[in-house]
Amino acid sequence: MKKNIVRHMHLVSDSTGETLNSVARACLVQFENVEPREHVWSLVRTKGQMEKVLLGIQDSPGPVLMTVLNDVLRQRLVEGCREMGVPCIPVLEPVIHTLGAYFGATISGRPGLQHALDAEYFDRIEAVNYALGHDDGQQSEKLAEADVILVGVSRTSKTPTCIYLANRGIRAANVPIVPGLPLPEPLFSLKKPLIVGLTKDPDRLVQVRRNRLRIDEDQDGESDYVDPEAVRQEVADARRLYNRQGWPIIDVSRRSIEETAAAILSLLAKHREVDAS
Structure with missing residues (x-):
């Protein structure tokens, strides 16, 4: 029986992180003998908060899943991950941009809209x-x-x-x-x-x-x-x-x-x- 391999994973979100959590769990069940250590970074909306995230990734390197809509913060995270040699995956970006192009609609770029009290x-x-x-x-x-x-x-x-x-x-x-x-x-x-x-x-x-x-x-x-x-x-x-x-x-x-x-x-x-x- 193989021993589980511990792998660090960072979930970085400008909202609650629920979407990332669901995606991560749906993907991780496909891998046997991998024990993920999830580091959840939620409500990341300032440069200072993003720098703390990057320090955390540096301390425990591992793949990064992100839902960050702010262009400046997203680019800083992508560049930081590239420098550390860890993959950074924008979970919602392909879906949002594809839908925006198809609908001919502008992306609002406001975090947490899915949790609005509507x-x-x-x-x-x-x-x-x-x-x-x-x-x-x-x-x-x-x-x-x-x-x-x-x-x-x-x-x-x-x-x-x-x-x-x-x-x-x-x-x-x-x-x-x-x-x-x-x-x-x-x-x-x-x-x-x-x-x-x-x-x-x-x-x-x-x-x-x-x-x-x-x-x-x-x-x-x-x-x-x-x-x-x-x-x-x-x-x-x-x-x-x-x-x-x-x-x-x-x-x-x-x-x-x-x-x-x-x-x-x-x-x-x-x-x-x-x-x-």
Whole structure:
């Protein structure tokens, strides 16, 4: 087994650095046996701050990812990195300039615009509040206000998927399927929301549930909740329900939350197209 190689990486931004962080993590997972040491330099907007960044890079040399829109600061960073012999990658520059050329539009050059307190920002806040207030079947009388409703047995990632969707401005509620308990009656008469059934491989589900019980220090390991045969029946019953209602089904067994959310967003776009036609 190879030992991980420690590599320094510098994320330099004139804003919060969230974009760089996402890009870095998406890229780094492709490299095995590399242990990145991230140095985050955020809100870099003055010459003095940039000089401190360059000193930090000199102390721990490594590739630099940057989102710096100010021409003077960006050029100073590029030149400093060239002198030290480390690569400096402007993450947004190719995209911004290509879009600007295509749109025939002028680039504003103002950092942090994506975090402006606009209507979209407040929509996301409302969506998060909605997801939290309609988690695990709460306030079922207000399900008609949702954009998306996720239905599934326990431990099919309903809650984290709803929160992820909420951060995209989607009002998402989730309703658990609990053996022996009826689902909320309003669920079967809704027209506006997209209702999606989540399912999971029964063996994986048993494993996840056992881990959950272990974390909760619940020693009742012989209950139907983790009994393989009972779980298989639970999953099969849920699938029959989805098919009966005509709800699209997503198997989350081998999907990340992001991949599940992407599939839901695609279904939602089609759902809205049908409603608009």
